Amino acid sequence: MMAFPMTPASGETGAALQPPPYRLNRADEDYRYLRDPANRSDFWDPVKYVPLDGAGSWYLSLGGEARERYEYFNHPAWGQNPQDHGYLLQRYFIHGDLHMGEHVRFFSQLQSSLEDGRKGGPRPSDEDELDLHQAFLDVKLDLGGDSTFTLRSGRQELAYGTQRIISVREGPNVRQSFDGFRVIYRGGDIQIDGFAAKPAQTNRHVFDDGPDNAKALWGVYSVLPLPLLPKGNIDLYYIGLFRRQASFGQGTARETRHSVGTRIWRTTAPLDYNFEFLYQWGSFGKGDISAWTAASDTGYTFGALPLRPRIGLRADIASGDEDPANPDLQAFNPLFPKGAYFSEAGLIGPVNFIDLNPCVDLHLTDHTTLIFDWDFFWRESTRDGLYNSALARVRSGRTSDAHYIGSMPQAQLFWDIDRHLSFTAIYGHFFAGRFLKESGPGEDVDYVTTWLAYKF
Secondary structure, eight states: OOOOOOOOOOOOOOOOSSOOOOOSSGGGOOOGGGGSGGGOOSTTHHHHOEEOSSSSSEEEEEEEEEEEEEEEEESGGGGTSOOOOOEEEEEEEEEEEEEESSSEEEEEEEEEEEEESOTTOOOTTTOEEEEEEEEEEEEEEEEETTEEEEEEEEEEOOOOTTSSSBOOOOSSSSOOOEEEEEEEEEETTEEEEEEEEEEBOOOSSBTOOOBOTTEEEEEEEEEEEETTSTTEEEEEEEEEEEEEEEEETTEEEEEEEEEEEEEEEEOOSSEEEEEEEEEEEEEETTEEEEEEEEEEEEEEEOTTSTTOOEEEEEEEEEOOOSOTTSSOBOOOOOOBOOSSSSOTTOOSOSSSEEEEEEEEEEEEETTEEEEEEEEEEEOSOTTSOEEOTTSOEEEOSSSOOOOEEEEEEEEEEEEEOSSSEEEEEEEEEEEEOHHHHHHSOOOOEEEEEEEEEEEO
């Protein structure tokens, strides 16, 4: 898939005859264009902009979404987990966005995520009956021209770059949010964020998600134009992480980790690309951390051909621990990555891996895309094990010296039925490689998921 830039904060969208698409983070939407009655064409427009004063600078915007999802695994975890015959996942959001003039805003969002029928019960990111997902206050200052500075405090979603490091965790049933503070600068093509936060817990019951006081996240993320490359951009960032108890192949200990990285990207057809490089250092128990990752995603779209095919190649690598008996740690930590990092199946997570993933995207219509890809996986270090998408180690690295983990071809269909309703269907088959067969059950995995989502 193509890389996307850091999601900008809300801003003036200008008049538009057609409603804009919904954003990944619903807090990034702006409905001031509905001040003009001529722009009100959608069924939900009466609740998207509810003026509270004569001038229209005080207004309320309401919205929500529902996702009904089915998942099926044959030989989950390559035969290691109880056999599933399919289960249902449901997710619901409702939000209110109150603008008190041009400079003060309060946004609040509730989330309900439910699971039904999974053998072994719900995974940690499957179920959260009802909780406060976002609730923050914005104070925005105009700096002149199109430059603004916003102070944000409260519970909020964070998502940067292609969400390899910090994400909203869209794939799993329960999305991720954070409790903390954020400063946001927007000026022309320049975007700079500073943040200090703790991840919100994901607990199963009603209004029981407090801040996770055993973890802390802080940093600065910037997006800048790159004039040397036509329509190119560059991200520069520093991110700090503290975890009171972090687990890797060599054990569990206190972790303080610092990450510096850069991302060079372009999304404009016909050539799109995304290159990201990151280095980490810090401490793990009594040892020192030295870890790294490099990622690339390059594609070319043949716009003049039928179905406008995009041919792409993704290649990634992340370091693994070199010696579990040595207190120093070389395993990469992806911090808070998107749950569907390589695929919606979530079998493999972004720790100690090498992957090569050719793909082709076919645009069946303007609103329907069919993607075929085949992902091949190896371990970067044979001294470290295999981790899943939740960053938990699922196979020890001590029972096999094989690099090759296996491969997974997939077919993915994305259909935007209209602005509100979308349908997705995915099938993948994981061919277990030598490492999986030597380290435990090594069955091939069949995976099917499909969902219907509605937003307003």
